[in-house]
Structure formats: C-alpha cells, structure tokens
Amino acid sequence: MNDHTDTHILDYIAVGVGPANMSLAALAHPIDGLRSLHLERRESFSWHPGLLLPGATLQVSPLKDLVTLVDPTSPFSFLSFLAAHGRLYRFLAAQFPAVLRAEFNQYLQWVAGQLPALVFGAEVREVDFHSGAFRVRTAHDESAARHLVLGTGPTPNVPVQFREHLGKTVFHSGEFLPRLPDVTGLRVAVVGGGQSGAEVVRHLATAPAAPATITWISRRPSFQPMDDSPFANDLYTPDYVRRFHALPADEKARLLELQTLTSDGVDLPILRDIHQLSYRADFLDGTPGRLRFLPDTDVTALDGTDGDWKLTLDGRGGDTPAVVGADIVVMCTGYGYRIPDFMAPLLPRLDRTDQLLDVQEDFSVAWDGPDGHRIYLQNGARHAWGVADPNLSLLAWRSAVILNSILGETRYPV
Ligand SMILES: Cc1cc2nc3c(=O)[nH]c(=O)nc-3n(C[C@H](O)[C@H](O)[C@H](O)COP(=O)(O)OP(=O)(O)OC[C@H]3O[C@@H](n4cnc5c(N)ncnc54)[C@H](O)[C@@H]3O)c2cc1C
Known part of the structure; x- marks a missing residue:
C-alpha cells in the first residue's frame, strides 16, 4: 500500500x-x-x-x-x-x-x-x-x-417485493440499457409513474423491435406532469432553500410532500408522445391494447420465474385487474x-x-x-x-x- x-x-x-x-x-x-x-x-x-x-x-x-x-x-x-x-x-x-x-x-x-x-x-x-x-x-x-x-x-429504490427476483428479467431503470434483452413480442411491465417510467415506456413503444404489450403501473392517481411553472421554479433558488432549511422538521416534511411534482413529475411532451402512441396503437396500427395504463395501483407481490412473472395488483381504479402477467419487469421506482x-x-x-x-x-x-x-x-x-x-x-x-x-x-x- x-x-x-x-x-x-x-x-x-x-x-x-x-x-x-x-x-x-x-x-x-x-x-x-x-x-x-x-x-x-x-x-x-x-x-x-x-x-x-x-x-x-x-x-x-x-x-x-x-x-x-x-x-x-x-x-x-x-x-x-x-x-x-x-x-x-x-x-x-x-x-x-x-x-x-x-x-x-x-x-x-x-x-x-x-x-x-x-x-x-x-x-x-x-x-x-x-x-x-x-x-x-x-x-x-x-x-x-x-x-x-x-x-x-x-441509490436505486427497489421495493421489497421485487428484491429476491432481481436479475435478467427484473431490474431497476438505472440498468435499463445494459440489461434490456430483445423484447420483440414480449410483455413488459413498467412499474413507476415518474420521469424514468415515462422515458422507458416511450422508448419501448417506439423501438423497432417492439414488445407485444407494455403495461405502465403507477401508484399516483394519474400520470402527472412536472410542475415547471415560474412559482414552482422559485423553489429551486438559494433564497428559498435557505428559508426551507430553517423550518421545523414537520413543516419540511409537509412541504416536501406538496412539492413532489415540481421535481418528480413527467415532462409534458413525453406524456403527450405516450398518449399519442397509445392512440395510434388502438386506432391506426391494428394493435389495440398494446399500451395499457394502470394508475392509482400498487404492486403488492411479484411471483413466478424468470421470464414468466405475475404482478399482484391493488388498484383503486374500477377496472384494475388483480393480476398482470409479464416477461420483463422494469422498476422505475426512483432513488433515495x-x-x-x-x-x-x-x-x-x-x-x-x-x-x-x-x-x-x-x-x-x-x-x-x-x-x-x-x-x-x-x-x-x-x-x-x-x-x-x-x-x-x-x-x-x-x-x-x-x-x-x-x-x-x-x-x-x-
Ligand atoms: C436518469 C437521470 C436523469 C436525471 N436528469 C436530471 C435533469 O435533467 N435535471 C436535474 O436537475 N436532475 C436530474 N437528475 C437528478 C440528478 O441531477 C442526478 O442524479 C445527478 O447525477 C446527481 O449527481 P451526483 O453527483 O449527486 O450523483 P451521481 O451522478 O450519482 O454521481 C455519484 C458518483 O459517485 C460514485 N461513487 C459511489 N460510491 C463510490 C465509492 N465508494 N467510491 C468512489 N466513487 C463512488 C458513483 O460511481 C457515481 O459516479 C437525473 C437523475 C437520473 C437518474
């Protein structure tokens, strides 16, 4: 040494x-x-x-x-x-x-x-x-x-129900490009309704080697855009963060919750792209249901074996299925x-x-x-x-x- x-x-x-x-x-x-x-x-x-x-x-x-x-x-x-x-x-x-x-x-x-x-x-x-x-x-x-x-x-957040299955066909979005296999004709589930989830869904939906289905699951009540408005941007200034730093802890926690979408929402153009891709799949390309959206839904369990996964869902929306099958699961579950x-x-x-x-x-x-x-x-x-x-x-x-x-x-x- x-x-x-x-x-x-x-x-x-x-x-x-x-x-x-x-x-x-x-x-x-x-x-x-x-x-x-x-x-x-x-x-x-x-x-x-x-x-x-x-x-x-x-x-x-x-x-x-x-x-x-x-x-x-x-x-x-x-x-x-x-x-x-x-x-x-x-x-x-x-x-x-x-x-x-x-x-x-x-x-x-x-x-x-x-x-x-x-x-x-x-x-x-x-x-x-x-x-x-x-x-x-x-x-x-x-x-x-x-x-x-x-x-x-x-560090990537990997919810506990996914941890034991991490591998070739269940991975965090941080490893998306190196891990992604040939997805042609496969069923892909994307878990997480933030920016990474949206980027992954759009990428898969426009890939030349396209999956048979893409299911996008999010806990949030809908797929929400980032608040990039002027007053939201004021939260990203030295003056504001100094004031924030001086607040009591419970007030900080309350504000963090309220301000989430100023950082963790999705760029609006990507949401538009995805919505239009879904429209094309359903009405123009002859592949109805190829993109499926499940907001307001928790994945409570993941079972199965490599390449044949069952995601158990707890959906608050009326038409959420109890189980969704997938060959590939991409966790866009953020970082901490x-x-x-x-x-x-x-x-x-x-x-x-x-x-x-x-x-x-x-x-x-x-x-x-x-x-x-x-x-x-x-x-x-x-x-x-x-x-x-x-x-x-x-x-x-x-x-x-x-x-x-x-x-x-x-x-x-x-
Ligand atoms: C895909 C993605 C896109 C993003 N885009 C934006 C954006 O557009 N705008 C924005 O404001 N924010 C964005 N962010 C959030 C944030 O700005 C980035 O995560 C940024 O890279 C954080 O910088 P960092 O230096 O703190 O951490 P990192 O970029 O993660 O760098 C940390 C480094 O530490 C190294 N390291 C870790 N452990 C050790 C060790 N033991 N010894 C030596 N080295 C070690 C790692 O290898 C890594 O290179 C994005 C985040 C992600 C994940």
Missing part, C-alpha cells in the same frame, strides 16, 4: 465524481494552493449511462451547469463547451426545446478531462478519522485530508439516499434526528469530531434542504457554499 498520509494532508478529499463533486472540482480548480483529490470508482465519467436514451433531455436550463450560476466567466460552463467545439451557432439554429442528455453528458466528460484533481478507477472502501485527519482508503492507496466531501449520489458503507467507522459519530442526518448551513453534517474537520454532504439531504437538493439546479451554489466553508472565506459570492 502506498501510504503518504502523514506527510501529505490535503485540504479535502471528495468521494464520487458525479455532477455534484465535479462542480466542486471545477470551482476549486482556479484556487491557488487548495489541495484536493476527487475519487471515483468508475473508470471514466458517464452520466447515468443506463438511462442515456436517445431522445432523453435535460429537465432544467443548461445554465444550471457545473459553474455558471456562481461564476459565469468560468471556462467550465456549458457555453464554453459549445464554443470549444465550434457549435454555438448550430446549437442556436437547431432550436432544441431542451438540451439532449447525450450532449450534457459530452459536456460533463469534456470538463472531467480537464480537471487533474479527478481520479477514476478509485473506489473508496473505508473512511476513518484519526491522528488529526480523515483517512480515505481505496483498493490501492490511502490518502488523508482535513475535510471530507461525500458525493456518492442516489443511503449513507455509503465505507462510512461505517464514522457512522456512530454522525448526529441524527429521527434517523435523518443533521445537515448544517454549510452542508456539513454535525458530528462529534474535532472542530476544523468537517464532513460535507452533496445530494443527500432532501429532508433538510428540500426538493432542490437532488437536482442540478443548485449544484454550483452548493459547491460554492462548501468551498467557502472549507476556505473559511467568501471566495465565491453565494
């Missing part, structure tokens, strides 16, 4: 290189003398590759990139990326209603290639604190730092935050209220370690910061808050 911990204590180590910690690296890059390491387990950067479907688009403005809303002059902005690739005029002329996720992924890869603090192929196995520093261990190395930044991203396993040695030292981490105004988690050593949490505190926390909207701002806290000065205005 290559141990350089005692002679070389960095300012911070960030774990995970998704957009959150990459934003931090991009804003940290121009700061002279700030020494950091960003460790990522993947061999190279890729943004949710399992759902990088050809027509998928960004759900926010591309100005909500890694840096612009904090430093519009940064060389790591989406506009700089377009300029560097000679695409500015073509991009404007093309008039995309929203930026393609494939292009935003290219942008993120382009930034990743310019930041020397990022290290790929470095899975963090354990983090502990002793001798005045965080000790971060990967398979090959151990490094030490004054502060730690967790940016390991969301889980404290990563590598934090086990520090887990008992983190402060919580009702099992939820106490995350402070500078995004550090309250813990019983010495002053001057903080554990910052990116994208893991929806309960504390509101619906914007897992979203791209406040990426640059949150990174700036964290950097200012690490530096002990206002390097970036927030």
